[in-house]
Amino acid sequence: MGSATRRWFYLLGCIMLINLVNADFEFQKGVLASVSPGITEDIDLQCWNACSLTLIDLKxxxxxxxxxxxxxxxxxxxxxQRPGHYTVFLNIAQDFWDMYIDCLLSRSHGMGRRQVTPSKYSFP
Known part of the structure; x- marks a missing residue:
């Protein structure tokens, strides 16, 4: 049973090495550093721009x-290369992400498009 287990580990190791060799690391190098094709199609530019400009003002x-x-x-x-800069980057990126997701959710659920309509019925 020990040799069968060892064979499975070798097989899994070989599969992992093959996947690493064939992997596309362009995306892992950093989303901001190099935007992969197809990502920009999914961005809501209105939310992206609004959140970016708002953060300039807020910060x-x-x-x-x-x-x-x-x-x-x-x-x-x-x-x-300064650690303090990367910490600031992470804080601003987290704030941007939170604002961007809120914007997307409000747009997709129509919260920003609702209008008050006059009621047919008047309540005292």
Whole structure:
């Protein structure tokens, strides 16, 4: 039974090595550093832009007030060798992600599009 178990481990090891050799590591190198084809199709640009500009205001960042400047700043923080910069990057990225998801949920559930309509019935 020991040799059968060993064969399974060898087989699993070989399968893992083959998968590693054939893996596409472009995506793992960093979503911000290199946007893979197909990712940009799934982004809601209205939420993306609104959240980016809102974070510039909320964090009082000393950069131009546009989306490209914000993401260039985020790339700088992500790739910086200083540990403090990466910590700031993680905090801002988490805040962005929370805001972006809230925006997507509100848009998909129609919370931002609801209008108050006059009621047919008047209640005292």
């Amino acid at each position: 009082e960042l000393k950069i131009e007030h546009n989306v490209d400047a914000f993401w260039n700043f985020m790339l700088f923080l992500q790739k910086s």
